[in-house]
Amino acid sequence: FNADHCFFVTNGTSTSNKMVWHHTVAPGDVVVVDRNCHKSILHSIIMTGAIPVFMKPTRNHFGIIGPIPQSEFEPATIEAKIRANPLLQGVDAKKVKPRVLTLTQSTYDGVLYNTETIKRMLDGYVENLHFDEAWLPHAAFHPFYGTYHAMGKKRTRPKYSVTYATQSIHKLLAGISQASHVLVQDSQTTKLDRHLFNEAYLMHTSTSPQYSIIASCDVAAAMMEPPGGTALVEESILEALDFRRAMRKVEEEFGKDDWWFKVWGPEKLVEEGLGRAEDWVIHSDGKGSKKSASRWHGFGQLADGFNMLDPIKSTVVTPGLSLDGKFDKTGIPASIVTKYLAEHGVVVEKTGLYSFFIMFTIGITKGRWNTLLTALQQFKDDYEKNQLMSRILPEFCQQHRRYERMGLRDLCQHVHQLYAKYDIARLTTEIYLSDLTPALKPSDAYAHIAQRKTERVEIDKLEGRITVGLITPYPPGIPLLVPGEVFNKKIVDYLKFARDFALMAPGFETDIHGLVEEVDDHGKVHYYADCVADGRARKGSKKLLATADNLVQVGDDGPYGRNV
Template structure:
């Protein structure tokens, strides 16, 4: 296939009929005759917008003749050089390789400062050579640049798809041909396109290498990604970081091993505990009454405290090996709280065999000094002496991977090297023998995109856009004065421009914005690209206001206005400033929030402002938006839900069985379905996960306490009263009996505990 990367010419005379215009157009025609696309413009315009062309162009040609230098006065020359320097710097800030040429009739390199000259690929003096010769020279450099762009696997995949070979291997659509035999298949083919289907191949294609044994172009791409991410090893994973986590655990943990785990970890870690037969001891994070999960206090990580937890756990006390096999923490919570990894390495090196950081939401951190030491593996970081470091990352969440694109990064210790063959046995246990090659290619490309300086520029742009959004939200709040507006959770001090200092984002014990209590100095930071928006109605201390706006109504409103939110809590919702977020997107969100405010203040009827929602839930048709918000707010207030959920997650969870043993009871059908009203004291056989926040509350083998049962009763009553705003709890089994929806949980049979 032919990729579109035009050569960009910037010359004020590009459309003029003078000799300069005729000359540059002759060069443009010569390059077009060689098959290159040309984009000609007459001024630098807005630098930031033109610099975006570096991702779409194959070369730049910049004029430096009298028209650009304003006739030649010292002031005009200084201004022209300043513009030229700014443009070149803006290009090189993101792209160190794209060819840049200067050309002129009267001026030469003698008129250009060295700091500009050193960034150039050439200097063209018009009319000394034929346009055809100059065109071939520029095209050679442009093609060399383009040839060097593709990382190993993506290059091999493109070559294979372009080769025109007949496919006799899986998948059965044979490069998309099968779809062409059916009307609906034709629609599918037209929607996804020829290239995606031709590139959908199986592991029988030897020239693409093997993901399963990490050979060929796949292996070259994994090595390339390891270099870019400053790791010793990288493994691409095509079914998400849930699977990456299980691979790490199965390579490290065996039945009966003690493991130390963040209590608010992702459910894949709890699945790993069940699958490996491990004995978990949990580190308890802080939490504020807005439902935002905070950091695990530094004191929880001391070996003295971990040993106390081991001694208090009847199954851990009986373990043969008392040294924990692995520590897994969530390195970047949903809301962006992260840890100083160097502090944890100093505390735990050699005391726990493997330190595993679930960095699903933090793959960008290694590419900017803003996050120095606040991520697992990075440049110029000391190795641990004994403990192996693993980082599992979702390249599809904050980088440019396709959905399910993930990777495992490994940092060896001074005295402990990774046995790749042994690790691959665990890898094979969880990967598909038919991996999706487009996902592999996206892992490859997502890593290559982060190569310096481009990766640093992309991350810095994300931080800047996130801070600009926060500044815009504060500006609106100030203009409303005493009226209400949405708040963005985060530090009180916000720099007026740029990205400011990372010290502004360190979470300090004395700060009153976070609600996490007394925290250790320089141990935690908030990632500014994670923005949690707070709706009116609930204070950080858990006090309900007289009126309120539950976040679930706001997010439904936004969805009907084309803005889809990542996560929703009681009075908060969450957005991320990934490298794909633009000014247009966050400004659209901001205007949609202003529209919500206007409709709320006018108490517009629900049929008008949420027509799709009302079509599915006609009971709300005639009620006003503000009135419905108040009804749900009062229901939350009456049950004191903020405190209830806080106490629920911080309450003691007593293990009655090993998680693997309790889950085995389900496999053997030694369970019974217990009504919510009868749950207190019973042992769960399943993961119980309320949404929000999507964090497992109980794991198999733990007992229901009164606080948890009270919450489930509230959820049942709330769902009955406000259908469409259901409190979702994964693990609850619903049955409609005599016209009433009842809720049950699968528990271990009483005679089997």
């Protein structure tokens, strides 16, 4: 894995992340975090008492989370974010040295970052660089991925910043459930103190570990030993590319006047073999001579060469929504397709509005993805015939009898028209790109739960209130609010829409973790969120200043303790 140190973890990468954070972060430390991070990183912020500064990723209208622009990694940009953070008013941003930067590498949808560029930009400014590679442990074993993963052979290590990577062995390699590890690469001037790291490791590991998980970590590592490991990764990439080629062939057979599912990704696809990794590098959207070739991603202006799409992660796009967010007259919401697939023995990884996600891990064969291809063709046939829902989705209709006598095409159109009426693509994009205001440190807001100083507030009255927990809509499963942040109008409007949509199309509702559902005496469902009791962020309220009672770290540890 090209690391100097490796620690096996038997309770998942969520725990690996917490180990890294408890070794590197103290209460009051400023940390730089990807807004697209896994919830375990947000839990780490709460547990350590850190003050987060968030980097905002891009997003397209399909609901696919894109990369954080390269400009967000500039120290000057991070300084500006520190200066603008209400929790750090009165602090000299130029003297703040962020303790850790955590980046989701890769995103769930397969977007990778050029880690060498990030290391060059932040070496010496951020003490610890943490790449959450839960979905990328395979990249180190094939040259296709180049510098788009945390640690590689023959790369110059950072001079000052220590590099961490946390990886899920059970997700992409051959480990059993919860198999994970922490990889550490020393910098030129700083070596990991294994004894001190062990304190964080022991804090989070079990004294009764499951030894079969440890064994599977060893076996998975042995399997990846070159040349065998390289061959396994290459097979995965080839199968993923063969699937894309097969999908395009079916589309060609149906012709331009008919519809078929598309696979999101670069327009250029070689006829056979791997092709060039360069073809998967993401270029700026619609600028210059590469305009037609770069329009596929929909993320707007990006730095050329800073990001790449992992071909083994495939997003299948259903008809009904264009990349610029415009709804077609007819459409097929992805949730209906994936319900159909599930009742035909195919379970997908993630479902969006008009897209669903599948992954080609080690061991996926042509027989496996051929089953998916056949099921999609069968869906198209049933859609064209407008087959009765009770015949093709009996299990779903058992739970929602209102759809029994509807045809498949009629149901697709019903849900599609609701999406278009409420412009759900724009709504879901805006809530994630809206500016969010922190009113309390995440740890302070979360402490209200233990202190029983919370209030359950109905969603109509949430605007201006401070949340004590995570608010996470599924899809896409990315936290919308973290403890201490304020509900704004756009988020409240979205929650109202989700409530109303659940009544109009039961069975297709958005699952929002963090909302509490209660039924009144008349059978009506009400939705609430837990907030700070009597806590409301009002305009013109007094700014939080750094005082003797509210210390934050703004410098290095000195000879007489921590500078504040």
